Amino acid sequence: MIISIVDCYTDEPAGLGVPPYLGVYPRYIAGVAFSHSHQCFYLRIDDLRPEKRGNSTLTMNSTLNANNATRILEGSHIIIVISGMHTPGKYLAAVPGTPSEAIRLLQGYRGKKILTGPAAFLGTGQTGGRIVHRVQNSGYDLVIEGDAWLWLEQYLTSKEISGGYSRLREFAVKGSEIVRQIQLPIIAEIETGRGCPRKIGCSFCLEPLKNKPEWREQNDVKEEMASLAHEGVEHFRLGKQSDFYAFKGGKPAEIEQLLKGAASVSHKTLHIDNVNPALAATEQGEAITRLIVNYCTPGNVAAMGVESFDQSVIEANNINSTPEQVMKAIASINQCGSERGDNGMPKYLPGINIILGLIGETKDTLEINLQYLKRILNEGYMLRRINIRQVEVFPDTEISRQGGLKYLKKNKRHYYKFRRSVREDIDHEMLKRITPVGTILKDVFMELYDGKHTFGRQFGSYPLIVGVKQRLPLREFFDVRVVGHMLRSLVAEPLTSSSSQIDHQAN
Ligand code: SF4
Numbered sequence: 001m002i003i004s005i006v007d008c009y010t011d012e013p014a015g016l017g018v019p020p021y022l023g024v025y026p027r028y029i030a031g032v033a034f035s036h037s038h039q040c041f042y043l044r045i046d047d048l049r050p051e052k053r054g055n056s057t058l059t060m061n062s063t064l065n066a067n068n069a070t071r072i073l074e075g076s077h078i079i080i081v082i083s084g085m086h087t088p089g090k091y092l093a094a095v096p097g098t099p100s101e102a103i104r105l106l107q108g109y110r111g112k113k114i115l116t117g118p119a120a121f122l123g124t125g126q127t128g129g130r131i132v133h134r135v136q137n138s139g140y141d142l143v144i145e146g147d148a149w150l151w152l153e154q155y156l157t158s159k160e161i162s163g164g165y166s167r168l169r170e171f172a173v174k175g176s177e178i179v180r181q182i183q184l185p186i187i188a189e190i191e192t193g194r195g196c197p198r199k200i201g202c203s204f205c206l207e208p209l210k211n212k213p214e215w216r217e218q219n220d221v222k223e224e225m226a227s228l229a230h231e232g233v234e235h236f237r238l239g240k241q242s243d244f245y246a247f248k249g250g251k252p253a254e255i256e257q258l259l260k261g262a263a264s265v266s267h268k269t270l271h272i273d274n275v276n277p278a279l280a281a282t283e284q285g286e287a288i289t290r291l292i293v294n295y296c297t298p299g300n301v302a303a304m305g306v307e308s309f310d311q312s313v314i315e316a317n318n319i320n321s322t323p324e325q326v327m328k329a330i331a332s333i334n335q336c337g338s339e340r341g342d343n344g345m346p347k348y349l350p351g352i353n354i355i356l357g358l359i360g361e362t363k364d365t366l367e368i369n370l371q372y373l374k375r376i377l378n379e380g381y382m383l384r385r386i387n388i389r390q391v392e393v394f395p396d397t398e399i400s401r402q403g404g405l406k407y408l409k410k411n412k413r414h415y416y417k418f419r420r421s422v423r424e425d426i427d428h429e430m431l432k433r434i435t436p437v438g439t440i441l442k443d444v445f446m447e448l449y450d451g452k453h454t455f456g457r458q459f460g461s462y463p464l465i466v467g468v469k470q471r472l473p474l475r476e477f478f479d480v481r482v483v484g485h486m487l488r489s490l491v492a493e494p495l496t497s498s499s500s501q502i503d504h505q506a507n
Contacts, residue, residue: 001038003152004076005029005178006106008045008083008097010117013305014207014274015189015240017082019044019061019094020445020459022179022186024240025082025117028149028168031175036156041065041072042181045097048105060093060447060474064181076111080148081140084118086206086392092455092465093447103139115140116148121210165216172220176227183475185445187269187459188228191240192216192247192258202307203317203359203398204391207242215248222261229266235459238262239273245288250279252287259295268443270295271461275302275350278321281328289336293348298341300348301384301461302333307355308365309372316360317399323372326352334381343458344441346434351385351462356415357408358391359399366411366418373426383430385462386422390415423487431485435464439482441492446472455489465489 005026010017017023026042033040047066065072073079081102088096099119106113120143144151149171150163161167172191179186195213196205225236238244238258248254262270272292279285280302292300308314309323321329330350337348354369376383393404435441444466446456454472457463466480467489484491 001078001156002041002072002076002111003029003033003038003078003080004041004043004072004111006043006045006048006079006081006102008081008099008102008117008119009094010082010084011088011096012084012086012118013205014194014242015191016237016273017189018091018096020186020235020447021189021237022182023082023189024172024191025148027175027178027188028147028171029080029082029116029152029175030178031171031173032149032152032156034174034177035171036153038156040178041076042178043069043072045102045105046094048102062183064183073106073109073111076109078114078152079106079109079111080114080116080152081106082117082148083115084120086118086394087389088392089387089389092457099138099140112141113139114142114144114148116144116151121145121206165214165220169217169220169223172224173227176224176231176233179228179231179233184232185235185459186233187235187237188225188233189237189239190221190225190262192221192238192244193241196242197246198320200318202305202319203402204355204393206394206397209396218254218258218261221258222265225262225265225267234267235269236262236265236267237269237271237273237461239271239461241274243274243276243279244272244292245275245279245285250284250288252284252291255288256291256295259291263295268297269299269459270297271300272296273301273303273461275304275329276320277304277306277326277329280304280333280350281321281325285329286332286336289333289348293337296348297460298343298347299345299458299460299463300337301351302329302348303351303353303385303387303462304329306352308358308361308369310361310365310368313358313360313365317358326372327376330376330381330383331379338382343443344435344439345458345464346382346384349382349384349434351387352383353387353389356388356390356418357405357411359402359407361407361411363411363414366414370418370421370425373422377426377429382434383426384434386427386430388419388422428485428487431464431488431490435482435485435490437482437484440479440495441466441482441490442479443477444480444492445477446474449474466492468492468494470494 046061047069193215195211201208479495480492
């Protein structure tokens with residue numbers, strides 16, 4: 001049987017699959033297909049978009065199957081589309097596809113068309129600040145809300161099989177073979193757990209609705225990474241979990257075992273994602289922070305779901321940390337992680353996510369948020385990233401029952417000024433603090449032209465965007481020297497080309 005995957009890319013609070021990230025969904029599905037000796041082809045939505053052909057920037061994400069996409073799809077018995085943006089952002093060199101775009105591009109192919117990924121569970125939001133509806137009348141033969149890899153195994157074997165991480169083990173390893181169909185370099189998103197350890201989750205979050213809490217075995221993670229490394233992957237992020245610090249009860253010994261195993265696999269980048277400030281603020285959390293600094297590579301970011309500094313909003317939305325816990329976590333991570341590493345970036349810094357439009361938000365909420373950010377700046381800390389997004393209202397969440405977009409609509413007219421103040425008064429200053437003029441950043445991967453300028457970034461968790469005022473070859477690594485700062489990106493001059501990663505194509 002021929003099974004094709006069409007990756008429209010995914011972005012969730014727990015898990016990223018937008019290039020250069022390769023998410024877990026395609027790898028697990030391919031792992032089942034390969035394990036049962038079926039042919040499996042990996043395509044990306046960019047391989048199917050006719051307007052992208054022949055444009056060097058826009059074909060950045062093409063797979064090695066791009067030129068044969070039509071023939072592959074004509075011969076496919078099953079076509080599995082992966083899609084879903086639950087925390088949509090702006091992407092440097094990728095435009096995610098939607099289920100409707102994919103089904104339009106797949107018209108005329110006879111294979112059974114299946115939709116999976118976050119969009120299949122509770123719809124997809126491409127921009128933020130909207131009510132998201134379930135996918136209906138989608139044109140697909142089947143919409144799989146749960147694990148598509150499990151469905152595929154049941155379909156191929158005609159057996160009832162129970163899922164879970166013990167069943168996933170072999171497929172996660174086998175799925176690494178899919179990397180042979182992609183241009184390297186990529187960064188592999190690695191799953192360590194699912195679900196939220198809190199009994200009642202935050203008002204806007206889908207994770208407690210999607211998954212019961214479960215953690216992977218450390219050795220399974222290590223074996224999957226080793227298998228990916230064997231296929232040439234050098235960049236990894238332990239990013240698919242709701243809170244890295246909560247792994248197996250947040251016990252430092254368990255987390256050390258996880259990190260030690262991951263670090264023993266050959267790699268250039270080892271980062272993490274998702275940190276609950278309430279845990280990072282504790283003594284146990286500080287021990288975990290030290291382990292992360294010790295085992296991971298520099299430029300690492302603790303993206304913290306702060307969401308709001310306004311106590312009344314925190315309570316109304318059942319958010320997990322108080323502003324003082326956030327301040328403590330920021331101090332602790334700065335203390336342990338601010339030393340500069342060998343790629344030019346501080347080793348490990350905190351980041352903050354803020355959500356606008358939450359239950360109970362007022363104009364004062366924005367002022368309180370700004371005052372806390374100013375306090376962080378004035379107390380001399382470094383914040384690597386302040387991510388501000390408008391709430392997405394998904395079906396069945398508490399916010400959908402308590403007014404939906406009511407607060408967002410009421411306060412929207414104040415958002416522009418708030419964002420502007422954060423960008424000008426906080427972000428810009430932080431950027432100068434983190435990467436002063438003269439800083440040398442190593443291994444910046446060039447991804448995009450804009451006029452005569454080239455934009456790139458290092459591999460990792462929330463890397464800084466670097467602009468160079470000349471056209472450099474795309475898909476090559478350069479060491480650069482910082483010469484200036486935009487609001488949220490750097491201006492740099494190239495030193496030497498440090499390209500060390502070779503595409504399969506060139507082999
Ligand atoms: S702590 Fe809140 S945002 Fe994080 S996974 Fe749980 S419910 Fe979601």
